[in-house]
Amino acid sequence: MAEALIIDGVTKSYGTEVVTLALRGIDLAVAAGEFIALTGPSGSGKSTLLNLIGLLDRPTTGRIHLDGTETGTLDAEGLARFRGRRIGFVFQFHHLLPEFTALENVMLPAFADEGRISEETRRTAVRLLEEVGLSDRADYKPSQLSGGQQQRVAIARALARSPALLLADEPTGNLDQESGDQVFRLLRRLNVERRITCVIVTHDDRLAERCDRNVHLVDGRVDFDKQVRGVG
Amino acid sequence: MIFEWHVARRFLREGRTQTTLILTGVAVGVGTIIFLSALITGLQESIIERTLGNQAHIVVRPAEDVPRAVGGNPEAAGGPRVIRPPQKIRAVQRWQQVAAALAAEPGVIAVAPTVNGPAFALRGDGTKAVAIRGLDPKGYSAIVDLEQRIVAGTLGITGFQAVIGVELAKNLGIVVGDKLRLLVGDGTTAIYTVNGLIDIGNKDLNERWVLIPLRAAQTLFGLEGGVSTIEVKVNEIFTAQAIAARMSQTTGLDAESWMTSNGQLLVGLRSQASSSIMIQTFVVLAVALGIASVLAVSVVQKSKEIGIMMAFGTSRAKILRIFLLQGGAVGLVGSLGGVLLGVGLGAFFAGLVRNPDGSSTFPVELRGALYLRAAAVATITGLLAAVIPARRAASLDPAVTIRG
Ligand SMILES: Nc1ncnc2c1ncn2[C@@H]1O[C@H](COP(=O)(O)OP(=O)(O)OP(=O)(O)O)[C@@H](O)[C@H]1O
Numbered sequence: 001m002a003e004a005l006i007i008d009g010v011t012k013s014y015g016t017e018v019v020t021l022a023l024r025g026i027d028l029a030v031a032a033g034e035f036i037a038l039t040g041p042s043g044s045g046k047s048t049l050l051n052l053i054g055l056l057d058r059p060t061t062g063r064i065h066l067d068g069t070e071t072g073t074l075d076a077e078g079l080a081r082f083r084g085r086r087i088g089f090v091f092q093f094h095h096l097l098p099e100f101t102a103l104e105n106v107m108l109p110a111f112a113d114e115g116r117i118s119e120e121t122r123r124t125a126v127r128l129l130e131e132v133g134l135s136d137r138a139d140y141k142p143s144q145l146s147g148g149q150q151q152r153v154a155i156a157r158a159l160a161r162s163p164a165l166l167l168a169d170e171p172t173g174n175l176d177q178e179s180g181d182q183v184f185r186l187l188r189r190l191n192v193e194r195r196i197t198c199v200i201v202t203h204d205d206r207l208a209e210r211c212d213r214n215v216h217l218v219d220g221r222v223d224f225d226k227q228v229r230g231v232g
Numbered sequence: 233m234i235f236e237w238h239v240a241r242r243f244l245r246e247g248r249t250q251t252t253l254i255l256t257g258v259a260v261g262v263g264t265i266i267f268l269s270a271l272i273t274g275l276q277e278s279i280i281e282r283t284l285g286n287q288a289h290i291v292v293r294p295a296e297d298v299p300r301a302v303g304g305n306p307e308a309a310g311g312p313r314v315i316r317p318p319q320k321i322r323a324v325q326r327w328q329q330v331a332a333a334l335a336a337e338p339g340v341i342a343v344a345p346t347v348n349g350p351a352f353a354l355r356g357d358g359t360k361a362v363a364i365r366g367l368d369p370k371g372y373s374a375i376v377d378l379e380q381r382i383v384a385g386t387l388g389i390t391g392f393q394a395v396i397g398v399e400l401a402k403n404l405g406i407v408v409g410d411k412l413r414l415l416v417g418d419g420t421t422a423i424y425t426v427n428g429l430i431d432i433g434n435k436d437l438n439e440r441w442v443l444i445p446l447r448a449a450q451t452l453f454g455l456e457g458g459v460s461t462i463e464v465k466v467n468e469i470f471t472a473q474a475i476a477a478r479m480s481q482t483t484g485l486d487a488e489s490w491m492t493s494n495g496q497l498l499v500g501l502r503s504q505a506s507s508s509i510m511i512q513t514f515v516v517l518a519v520a521l522g523i524a525s526v527l528a529v530s531v532v533q534k535s536k537e538i539g540i541m542m543a544f545g546t547s548r549a550k551i552l553r554i555f556l557l558q559g560g561a562v563g564l565v566g567s568l569g570g571v572l573l574g575v576g577l578g579a580f581f582a583g584l585v586r587n588p589d590g591s592s593t594f595p596v597e598l599r600g601a602l603y604l605r606a607a608a609v610a611t612i613t614g615l616l617a618a619v620i621p622a623r624r625a626a627s628l629d630p631a632v633t634i635r636g
């Protein structure tokens with residue numbers, strides 16, 4: 001299977017005087033369409049790794065290839081464009097823009113990139129809200145939505161540009177078990193139906209068991225990397 | 233730019249309290265600037281108009297005779313004595329040619345010859361020192377509009393008719409139609425009929441001016457065919473000084489502009505203008521600081537959202553523009569409110585105290601160009617004030633803001 005993501009000897013350190021080694025050398029290859037759980041104790045470097053994969057930050061050493069592109073060669077504009085078109089993010093605290101409605105939030109990435117809202121963008125956004133079960137909330141502001149609903153809008157937004165890679169940092173961490181389950185099932189379904197590669201950080205072993213593969217970090221290194229049952 | 237504009241507008245609209253406060257601040261600032269400028273402009277124009285309402289922009293007269301040394305022998309004890317020639321009314325040589333030359337100078341719109349000299353006005357027991365102004369009322373009206381200053385009788389004077397200042401008339405107990413005897417230095421006297429009274433807008437002049445026909449003055453002062461001064465009006469009042477200098481040079485005569493003869497006034501006007509500019513500068517500075525601080529707070533408040541926008545592919549340049557636009561928009565919209573405020577204040581003050589004739593004692597000059605300038609200044613100020621916050625926003629690290 002084609003490699004969607006190759007991480008090659010990546011380290012990341014923070015600070016200049018007091019240096020924190022957040023990642024101490026990560027090698028990882030992820031096949032297109034894989035659904036990976038990234039687990040590990042707090043401070044083990046999960047978010048750091050996810051941010052590097054998502055091009056929000058650059059590694060201190062090492063290389064990250066996405067879809068065959070060596071991302072270290074891209075300039076800031078190039079990174080922003082790559083992020084916008086190929087990568088979808090979902091964060092623990094959903095982070096919708098409170099000034100915009102659910103539908104507008106889903107349309108923003110395309111709007112930012114294309115400078116206008118095309119009919120196509122609108123149709124896609126409406127369909128995505130339908131897909132995450134929120135067509136009746138399209139015109140609600142985030143503050144009028146529950147946490148689970150907000151997270152589903154955030155997922156719809158992450159998918160708006162049909163990314164090849166979906167990154168989620170504890171997408172269910174802030175939700176009760178039922179909405180958490182709902183969000184997880186949604187991600188799994190999108191992964192299966194659209195063949196989107198997913199990397200999901202979670203503290204929930206029960207959820208990790210339901211992915212294809214579980215990469216476990218401890219202290220900035222891969223502690224274990226195993227195939228799991230892989231049933232949705 | 234549409235995306236940036238859309239987001240900027242939404243940010244401003246949703247941050248209602250902050251936006252309202254800063255818009256109010258900008259409006260108050262711009263309103264102050266507009267009102268102040270209008271007031272200062274109005275005051276200055278009315279002062280200048282009052283000053284130039286009774287004098288020519290440039291007065292050309294023969295150069296003063298150079299004092300000459302007498303006594304022949306400088307080695308003699310005490311050195312040479314310097315004697316000024318006796319001051320008599322001296323004529324402009326070949327004044328018709330000079331007047332034509334002056335009229336041809338660029339920037340000059342009118343010239344008129346006058347004969348001016350001292351005299352005594354006698355009536356009954358009363359004697360007053362007066363200033364004779366011999367002029368042709370028709371031709372001279374191109375220099376100073378005397379007609380509108382006539383308060384009794386008419387300006388039309390021929391032969392032995394005169395128009396005199398209202399104070400002089402009061403002092404001598406003269407009404408229109410009365411006779412007045414004029415006595416000049418060499419003992420010549422003449423009797424004139426007072427045909428009109430004039431209020432020149434200056435008590436001193438009102439006590440001294442006696443206007444008689446040019447020809448009559450020539451006779452009175454023994455200047456047959458000659459004139460003592462040529463008075464000039466220019467189209468741009470503040471060019472008078474330069475034009476006068478040029479005239480002195482080309483004619484060899486003494487040309488004095490109103491700016492020289494009213495030096496004090498000019499200094500006053502300049503310092504008024506510069507203090508007004510200083511106040512406006514401080515207002516602009518305060519507005520800029522206000523906008524900058526509101527946007528700086530907004531950047532901090534929205535740092536997470538900025539990070540998210542970056543995460544979904546918004547470039548730093550776009551983030552920068554979103555905040556610049558907010559600054560510009562606050563400046564522009566606030567200045568529209570400021571225009572209304574300034575106009576309102578101006579109208580209020582203008583209506584506050586009125587002269588008996590219904591004109592305002594508060595000469596507030598409100599003009600479209602002033603509004604445009606104020607709006608432009610406010611918009612540019614907003615944009616500039618937004619530079620620092622906007623750069624801060626654009627340099628945020630998305631990984632850090634999203635984590636926080
Ligand atoms: N911007 C930063 N500056 C300094 N140190 C940082 C920074 N970001 C992360 N770190 C450090 O890097 C290490 C890894 O952090 P990271 O956030 O990746 O952990 P995590 O596995 O996501 O933890 P959690 O499960 O609590 O979210 C931590 O020791 C953290 O203190």
Ligand SMILES: [Mg+2]
Binds near residue numbers: 046047048169
């Ligand atoms: Mg984390």
